Amino acid sequence: MAEQIVILTGAGISAESGLGTFRDAGGLWTQYPLEDVATPEGFARNAGLVHEFYNMRRRDARAAQPNAAHHAIAKLAAHQQVTLVTQNVDDLHERAGFADPIHMHGELMRALCPTCTQSHAWTGDMQTESACPSCDAPGLRPDIVWFGEIPYHMERIGAALSDCSIFVSIGTSGEVWPAAGFAAEARANGARTIELNLEPSNGPFDEVRTGPATQVVPAFVA
Numbered sequence: 045m046a047e048q049i050v051i052l053t054g055a056g057i058s059a060e061s062g063l064g065t066f067r068d069a070g071g072l073w074t075q076y077p078l079e080d081v082a083t084p085e086g087f088a089r090n091a092g093l094v095h096e097f098y099n100m101r102r103r104d105a106r107a108a109q110p111n112a113a114h115h116a117i118a119k120l121a122a123h124q125q126v127t128l129v130t131q132n133v134d135d136l137h138e139r140a141g142f143a144d145p146i147h148m149h150g151e152l153m154r155a156l157c158p159t160c161t162q163s164h165a166w167t168g169d170m171q172t173e174s175a176c177p178s179c180d181a182p183g184l185r186p187d188i189v190w191f192g193e194i195p196y197h198m199e200r201i202g203a204a205l206s207d208c209s210i211f212v213s214i215g216t217s218g219e220v221w222p223a224a225g226f227a228a229e230a231r232a233n234g235a236r237t238i239e240l241n242l243e244p245s246n247g248p249f250d251e252v253r254t255g256p257a258t259q260v261v262p263a264f265v266a
């Protein structure tokens with residue numbers, strides 16, 4: 045039977061495309077305290093600051109290009125059964141040709157209406173008075189899963205983790221839950237677990253290959 049591969053990516057896969065990671069030196073959380081910009085409480089306190097944070101990241105993501113690691117995963121999916129779960133909110137996997145990544149933490153290029161709960165494509169800047177294209181209510185928020193909120197697509201992810209024979213973690217520190225528990229969950233279901241990362245995260249991996257994603261991911265896929 046063909047291998048069923050689950051790949052989990054984090055901010056490290058987009059680092060060489062110029063997009064900031066969170067916990068590395070100079071990372072995003074050192075510039076903006078996550079409590080202020082990645083929690084519902086922070087948004088309620090100061091929506092303008094949150095929009096400033098995500099407008100900057102949305103502009104950066106639009107200016108960035110997918111790198112060799114994003115392209116290698118898209119190439120693998122052309123001839124293997126790959127479920128891609130990403131913690132990233134940029135669209136670099138899609139722009140590298142991977143059709144349907146599972147964005148468990150939401151997407152920079154989408155807006156969520158707190159009034160009618162509709163999600164909309166949104167590629168420009170967002171302000172506190174930005175209105176919902178469906179119900180016209182002001183107060184749109186980025187369609188991002190913040191700390192304390194329930195990640196998207198958890199059932200679909202759980203099903204993929206129970207069926208997979210190989211689990212590959214790429215560019216994530218493994219510090220954010222529930223994503224941090226996926227490798228152990230896959231291994232408990234009998235999968236071989238592999239980490240491709242700049243440095244080992246010391247998670248439950250059968251194999252660890254260290255180095256920049258643009259080197260270790262194409263080598264793994266080859």
Ligand code: BV8
Nearest residue numbers: 054055056065066067131191192215216217220221242257
């Ligand atoms: C949940 C928003 C319940 C989008 C993010 C107390 C109260 C409430 C919750 C909790 C709590 N204690 C714990 C929790 C759970 C909490 C959590 O995990 N907190 C942590 C901090 C302890 N989690 C939650 O709240 C989640 N929700 O638990 O709900 C629930 C759960 C399941 C079912 C039902 C109910 C929601 C978490 C989502 C939060 N939103 N982001 C955004 O702004 O981007 S998380 C944020 O961190 C990003 O999404 C990011 O992707 C994610 C993970 O970070 P990484 O991607 O790993 O990035 P990091 O910088 O950490 O690491 C980069 C790695 O890359 C490093 O290893 C580095 O070595 C490597 N690297 C760097 N350069 C390269 C490289 N690798 C290769 N090549 C390179 N060139």
